[in-house]
Amino acid sequence: MIKTLQQVSTIAEMRQHISEAKRAGQRIGIVPTMGYLHEGHLSLVKAAREKCDLVVMSIFVNPLQFGPNEDFEQYPRNMERDRELASSAGVDLLFTPTVSEMYPQPILTNISVANVTNPLCGRSRPGHFDGVSTVVMKLFQIVQPDFAFFGQKDAQQVAVVTQMAYDLSVPVQVIPCPIIREADGLAMSSRNVYLSAEERTQALVLSRSLREAAAWIRDGASPAEVRTRIINMISEMPLASIDYVEILSYPELSTLEQFKDGEAFIVALAVRFGKTRLIDNLIETV
Amino acid sequence: MIKTLQQVSTIAEMRQHISEAKRAGQRIGIVPTMGYLHEGHLSLVKAAREKCDLVVMSIFVNPLQFGPNEDFEQYPRNMERDRELASSAGVDLLFTPTVSEMYPQPILTNISVANVTNPLCGRSRPGHFDGVSTVVMKLFQIVQPDFAFFGQKDAQQVAVVTQMAYDLSVPVQVIPCPIIREADGLAMSSRNVYLSAEERTQALVLSRSLREAAAWIRDGASPAEVRTRIINMISEMPLASIDYVEILSYPELSTLEQFKDGEAFIVALAVRFGKTRLIDNLIETV
Numbered sequence: 001m002i003k004t005l006q007q008v009s010t011i012a013e014m015r016q017h018i019s020e021a022k023r024a025g026q027r028i029g030i031v032p033t034m035g036y037l038h039e040g041h042l043s044l045v046k047a048a049r050e051k052c053d054l055v056v057m058s059i060f061v062n063p064l065q066f067g068p069n070e071d072f073e074q075y076p077r078n079m080e081r082d083r084e085l086a087s088s089a090g091v092d093l094l095f096t097p098t099v100s101e102m103y104p105q106p107i108l109t110n111i112s113v114a115n116v117t118n119p120l121c122g123r124s125r126p127g128h129f130d131g132v133s134t135v136v137m138k139l140f141q142i143v144q145p146d147f148a149f150f151g152q153k154d155a156q157q158v159a160v161v162t163q164m165a166y167d168l169s170v171p172v173q174v175i176p177c178p179i180i181r182e183a184d185g186l187a188m189s190s191r192n193v194y195l196s197a198e199e200r201t202q203a204l205v206l207s208r209s210l211r212e213a214a215a216w217i218r219d220g221a222s223p224a225e226v227r228t229r230i231i232n233m234i235s236e237m238p239l240a241s242i243d244y245v246e247i248l249s250y251p252e253l254s255t256l257e258q259f260k261d262g263e264a265f266i267v268a269l270a271v272r273f274g275k276t277r278l279i280d281n282l283i284e285t286v
Numbered sequence: 287m288i289k290t291l292q293q294v295s296t297i298a299e300m301r302q303h304i305s306e307a308k309r310a311g312q313r314i315g316i317v318p319t320m321g322y323l324h325e326g327h328l329s330l331v332k333a334a335r336e337k338c339d340l341v342v343m344s345i346f347v348n349p350l351q352f353g354p355n356e357d358f359e360q361y362p363r364n365m366e367r368d369r370e371l372a373s374s375a376g377v378d379l380l381f382t383p384t385v386s387e388m389y390p391q392p393i394l395t396n397i398s399v400a401n402v403t404n405p406l407c408g409r410s411r412p413g414h415f416d417g418v419s420t421v422v423m424k425l426f427q428i429v430q431p432d433f434a435f436f437g438q439k440d441a442q443q444v445a446v447v448t449q450m451a452y453d454l455s456v457p458v459q460v461i462p463c464p465i466i467r468e469a470d471g472l473a474m475s476s477r478n479v480y481l482s483a484e485e486r487t488q489a490l491v492l493s494r495s496l497r498e499a500a501a502w503i504r505d506g507a508s509p510a511e512v513r514t515r516i517i518n519m520i521s522e523m524p525l526a527s528i529d530y531v532e533i534l535s536y537p538e539l540s541t542l543e544q545f546k547d548g549e550a551f552i553v554a555l556a557v558r559f560g561k562t563r564l565i566d567n568l569i570e571t572v
Contacts, residue, residue: 011455022308108401109419109453114394133395134454141455167395168420169297169427 005087007094011102011142014095018144026053030145032136035059036076036190037085040180044149045089047177056143057086058095060102065131071275076193095143102138111137113167116159116253120268121279124243132157133164140165140172148172153179153187155266155281159251179280181207187280199273202237206271209233210282213267217286223247223256226267234271243270243277250283259286291373293380297388297428300381304430312339316431318422321345322362322476323371326466330435331375333463342429343372344381346388351417357561362479381429388424397423399453402445402539406554407565410529418443419450426451426458434458439465439473441552441567445537465566467493473566485559488523492557495519496568499553503572509533509542512553520557529556529563536569545572 008014021028029052031044041057048055059082066072079096086094110130116122117129140148148165150158158176165174180188185207186200195203209230216226230245249256250266259265268281294300307314315338317330327343334341345368352358365382372380396416402408403415426434434451436444444462451460466474471493472486481489495516502512516531535542536552545551554567 015457023311025309107453109397109399109450111395111397114396116394138454141457144457164395167393168424171301171427171430 005083005091005094007083007096009096009098009101011097014093014142017093018142021054022144027147028052028054028056028143028145029147029149030139030143031055031057031091031149032139033057033059034061034075034190035082036078036193037082038180038188038190038192040151040153040188042085042089043180044151044177045086045091047175048147048149049090051147051175052145054092055090056093056095056145057091058097058139058143059086060095060097060135060139062102062131062135063099064103064107064134065128067125067127070125071191076190095139102135107134110134111164113160113163116156116163116251119248119253120156120244120246121270122156124270129156129160133160136161137164137168137170140170145172147175149175149177151179152176152283153189153279153281155250155268155283156253159253162251185211187278189278191276191278194276195273199239199276202239203271203273203278205234205237205240206269206278206280209269210267210280214282214284217259217284222258223265230267230269234269239273241272243272245269261286291369291377291380293369293382295382295384295387297383300379300428303379304428307340308430313433314338314340314342314429314431315433315435316425316429317341317343317377317435318425319343319345320347320361320476321368322364322479323368324466324474324476324478326437326439326474328371328375329466330437330463331372331377333461334433334435335376337433337461338431340378341376342379342381342431343377344383344425344429345372346381346383346421346425348388348417348421349385350389350393350420351414353411353413356411357477362476381425388421393420396420397450399446399449402442402449402537405534405539406442406530406532407556408442410556415442415446419446422447423450423454423456426456431458433461435461435463437465438462438569439475439565439567441536441554441569442539445539448537471497473564475564477562477564480562481559485525485562488525489557489559489564491520491523491526492555492564492566495555496553496566500568500570503545503570508544509551516553516555520555525559527558529558531555547572 029048033041061075111133112130122129162174213226234240247267250264264285266281266283270279315334319327347361397419398416408415448460499512520526533553536550550571552569556565
């Protein structure tokens with residue numbers, strides 16, 4: 001049987017598909033995205049394809065998770081291309097609701113997760129993770145997935161969603177998937193299209209500094225030393241403006257005085273090149 | 287087949303029962319309670335019994351919805367009696383988790399609903415409805431019910447849960463059920479056991495004032511007039527201390543300057559008798 005992608009734009013229609021799939025005993029996976037798909041998203045579909053009978057991808061640029069001065073309006077969109085990529089990658093159901101389908105009235109309900117949202121992007125982007133956890137919960141209620149696939153590039157998002165699912169006993173297993181990079185090391189991101197050629201070249205310092213960091217840590221450098229060296233390295237790039245460079249425990253995202261055997265940590269960074277804010281990270285265990 | 291009540295105390299065991307019921311295509315209803323059951327709770331079971339194949343009652347005194355100076359510790363509990371009442375009423379599964387089963391770690395996730403939580407008990411009991419919406423969402427995730435039954439005595443709770451379910455597309459239909467009263471008019475409440483004989487007698491002013499209010503409204507009194515008369519009536523009781531008397535639109539719970547044909551309103555009151563805070567209300571359409 002050749003499966004073909006079906007595009008669904010309403011919650012009601014989605015529920016019908018889901019209820020049929022549930023009756024048939026299918027395992028459902030969701031890949032929540034904001035579209036403008038790249039290899040990172042497609043790697044999530046591949047992971048979902050391996051674990052699930054029905055792979056749902058949502059494409060929804062969620063206004064709740066953008067600040068008033070952020071790039072909600074400018075966020076890149078290309079539904080036709082996304083549909084082809086999703087279909088080739090093996091998505092069964094593409095959920096593409098409009099903003100008014102998702103929020104027919106101004107939404108009054110807010111989900112917030114404490115602690116893990118305090119540092120990193122949570123500090124730089126107030127309200128961002130409330131928007132993320134609220135929309136993800138809503139997508140979980142609509143799609144009722146057994147598995148949800150998220151990229152580790154947004155490591156704090158993974159931590160937030162995992163914490164929410166744990167706290168509220170959401171019957172969904174959150175599966176983090178590795179960062180996918182361009183051949184030269186730049187982490188894949190829909191926002192990479194914003195970069196000028198010169199910014200694009202200088203942005204390579206992000207992945208390079210993380211590779212260096214891994215080596216420094218193996219050689220015994222402390223978190224504070226590693227942080228300083230990364231800051232110095234990035235600061236050499238004239239177009240780079242650092243938002244944060246932090247080394248924290250993972251997934252708790254609490255302060256880390258020193259690396260300890262067997263304890264996972266994250267080296268996380270957010271850096272602006274022109275108007276474009278890029279993030280990247282390294283998650284490891286010493 | 288004689289059905290016998292099964293008591294389940296862990297989330298894992300609950301999930302097994304639910305997953306069997308789902309496989310069998312059963313419609314699931316939940317009656318969330320804090321126990322110390324009375325006729326009000328049992329009327330919810332009756333409503334659930336009529337609509338559902340599997341009736342789940344949860345008994346959980348949820349610390350999140352009690353303020354630091356409220357009666358969490360003193361809240362009346364009697365599991366043995368509750369189990370018998372639940373069984374006679376037709377509950378299939380009695381979910382009785384401990385606090386550490388529900389919150390094995392301090393919960394970091396919070397659900398809040400704006401607007402409808404501003405007036406009434408939301409103002410008197412800061413954080414109360416966050417605790418309610420968070421635990422109800424968690425129960426919904428564990429039990430995955432098709433229907434959830436709530437008493438209209440906690441009318442604001444009904445409004446909050448309904449709004450949350452709407453906003454987050456929770457696949458649960460919230461069913462409000464009428465207030466059940468003692469023969470003399472006192473609204474049933476687990477907290478009624480706190481009342482002394484004298485307080486119990488004076489507390490009858492609540493239901494009496496609501497009955498009067500209905501007549502005043504029929505006779506054309508304005509919301510402000512009705513409110514003043516209720517306040518006067520309750521103030522005649524020496525043991526009564528008014529928390530609030532409000533007349534609002536329902537279920538939006540916004541200010542109501544005058545009654546309008548076809549628009550639902552609530553006359554809501556909260557009054558302390560000694561240490562016991564009682565609530566009651568009248569929901570009607572002119």
